[in-house]
Amino acid sequence: MTCQEVPYQTRHVRFVDQLSFVAAQSAVPTSRHFLRFALSKWQATLIQDDVLLIASELVTNAITVTGVVAAKPAWDELERLGLVHVRLVGLPDSVVVEVWDVSDEPPRLQRVGDDSEGGRGLVLVQELATRWGSYRTTGGKAVWAQLAARPPLPQRPQSGERQGSHPDTPPGPDAALLRRVRAGLDAAW
């Protein structure tokens, strides 16, 4: 099932983890590491395989419209590098994985035949997710997929964990994390 809206209300959000990646092929394995870590923190490892498969497809599509697709890009291509943002949202009984890119074109599920070269990524997302869709953001759009979390996610964030931000707030640097990094660097010098 697809949907053109933010798939959750802020008051239902239990956890949010998000990170920005340079829009190149490296974003696929690095976003998988990030998601694996976030899911283990939330005790949601049972759905890890599906989340990672979905994220790989969504991040690959986001790179295609945002940055550089080639595995070994030429120097002049690197000038076009943008960012894609990956956000994992924990709700009481489900998680939503969102991938933000700079294009306002919505994704389009394609009909694929045996000899089709592409068009399989979103078919896979549709198979694995309870529902998926996209919504417009100020700088482009977010494509999201929702999966049931079994067992339900823990009631409360662990100490120091951030609560959900507004769905249309662009993922950006985590100010608290940057302050901790600066304090650590100051202490080291």
Ligand SMILES: Nc1ncnc2c1ncn2[C@@H]1O[C@H](COP(=O)(O)OP(=O)(O)OP(=O)(O)O)[C@@H](O)[C@H]1O
């Ligand atoms: N983030 C996106 N922004 C804009 N258009 C998108 C995005 N993701 C997908 N699309 C559109 O939807 C189509 C289908 O996407 P899908 O991932 O299913 O197939 P593909 O990327 O073309 O091929 P494959 O994933 O099999 O390598 C794409 O060809 C593209 O036109």
Ligand SMILES: [Mg+2]
């Ligand atoms: Mg694709």
